[in-house]
Amino acid sequence: MELIVTRAPGGPSHSPCGLPSSLGQPQQDIGDILQQIMAITDESLDEAQARKHALNCHRMKPALFSVLCEIKEKTVLSIRGVQEEDPPDPQIMRLDNMLLAEGVSGPEKGGGSAAAAAAAAAAGGSPTDSSIEHSDYRAKLAQIRQIYHSELEKYEQACSEFTNHVMNLLREQSRTRPISPKEIERMVAIIHRKFSSIQMQLKQSTCEAVMILRSRFLDARRKRRNFNKQATEVLNEYFYSHLSNPYPSEEAKEELAKKCGITVSQVSNWFGNKRIRYKKNIGKFQEEANLYAVKTAVDAANVSAQASQANSPATPNSAKHCLKGKDVFFLVVFFSLSPPILFYCFVFYSMFI
DNA sequence: GCTAATGATTCTGA
DNA sequence: TCAGAATCATTAGC
Numbered sequence: 001m002e003l004i005v006t007r008a009p010g011g012p013s014h015s016p017c018g019l020p021s022s023l024g025q026p027q028q029d030i031g032d033i034l035q036q037i038m039a040i041t042d043e044s045l046d047e048a049q050a051r052k053h054a055l056n057c058h059r060m061k062p063a064l065f066s067v068l069c070e071i072k073e074k075t076v077l078s079i080r081g082v083q084e085e086d087p088p089d090p091q092i093m094r095l096d097n098m099l100l101a102e103g104v105s106g107p108e109k110g111g112g113s114a115a116a117a118a119a120a121a122a123a124g125g126s127p128t129d130s131s132i133e134h135s136d137y138r139a140k141l142a143q144i145r146q147i148y149h150s151e152l153e154k155y156e157q158a159c160s161e162f163t164n165h166v167m168n169l170l171r172e173q174s175r176t177r178p179i180s181p182k183e184i185e186r187m188v189a190i191i192h193r194k195f196s197s198i199q200m201q202l203k204q205s206t207c208e209a210v211m212i213l214r215s216r217f218l219d220a221r222r223k224r225r226n227f228n229k230q231a232t233e234v235l236n237e238y239f240y241s242h243l244s245n246p247y248p249s250e251e252a253k254e255e256l257a258k259k260c261g262i263t264v265s266q267v268s269n270w271f272g273n274k275r276i277r278y279k280k281n282i283g284k285f286q287e288e289a290n291l292y293a294v295k296t297a298v299d300a301a302n303v304s305a306q307a308s309q310a311n312s313p314a315t316p317n318s319a320k321h322c323l324k325g326k327d328v329f330f331l332v333v334f335f336s337l338s339p340p341i342l343f344y345c346f347v348f349y350s351m352f353i
Numbered sequence: 354g355c356t357a358a359t360g361a362t363t364c365t366g367a
Numbered sequence: 368t369c370a371g372a373a374t375c376a377t378t379a380g381c
Contacts, residue, residue: 224360224377247370268369269361276371277359355381362375
């Protein structure tokens with residue numbers, strides 16, 4: 001690098017801009033200009049503007065600028081290669097994929113319908129229940145989506161504003177110091193990187209919110225629904241009619257599940273709970289046991305009566321009604337008697353029918 | 354709001 | 368692996 005500084009022949013001792021045009025020695029001249037540049041930051045804004053203007057008009061400015069360009073070029077060369085393009089952040093990619101899969105980012109697709117449906121099935125709810133759950137889930141997901149997009153828009157706007165501001169500043173500064181377009185690009189990249197870390201936090205928070213929503217929705221215990229009356233009756237009938245061995249086989253469980261409109265594991269849970277609770281408090285369940293014993297007996301009797309009726313077509317309908325009246329009677333008797341007597345009553349009832 | 358009932362989960366032992 | 372036991376969380380009735 002060689003800097004040739006020449007004094008304007010016969011020129012004034014001060015430049016038209018008010019700066020001393022020379023100080024006798026070229027080196028001293030350059031040193032003075034540099035000192036003035038460095039001092040700009042310590043000055044007030046108005047003073048700095050005036051000083052900037054004066055420096056821009058200084059006759060030594062082009063020479064100094066070219067030197068700075070030369071130094072800058074070397075510096076940039078030395079750091080070139082260090083600032084390579086960053087590979088896409090795997091964490092951001094994961095978050096993006098998740099948000100896309102959940103329907104939070106990307107096109108709206110009735111986000112999480114599959115999750116909602118799966119959760120409804122897992123909870124064993126009725127179709128009506130599941131549709132209510134489904135719409136609830138979708139509404140909450142839509143809320144998350146809306147917040148996410150509005151925040152994202154804010155960040156993007158802030159990022160763009162800040163980038164423009166910095167670019168304008170650098171362009172302005174490029175008049176007094178050498179700033180290449182590449183440097184401006186690099187600065188923009190740095191700003192974007194900073195903003196993308198903020199964006200990542202937003203994405204992470206959104207993912208967490210979706211996860212919480214999903215876990216709440218999928219947590220069957222939170223959304224426990226009592227089985228309907230018919231299902232409970234079917235299960236109780238089986239339980240009390242197999243009281244000596246209330247352990248349904250897999251086939252029986254499947255059949256019960258089908259009858260009750262619940263899953264096999266729900267049937268298993270029900271029998272597990274029932275066995276333990278019955279064992280713990282037999283007295284409490286005795287009445288229920290009696291009821292189902294009678295019900296089973298009545299059903300059996302009805303089947304038997306229907307069979308005999310089929311064999312003797314002359315039997316009048318009134319007989320059937322009479323039988324039903326007796327059923328009621330025996331039901332009353334069953335409830336009013338103690339369990340040991342019930343057994344004999346049941347035997348008597350069977351014989352009588 | 355309290356309490357009993359109930360479905361689900363978790364832990365333990367055979 | 369399955370059943371028993373304890374416990375949790377929710378629902379329903381008062």
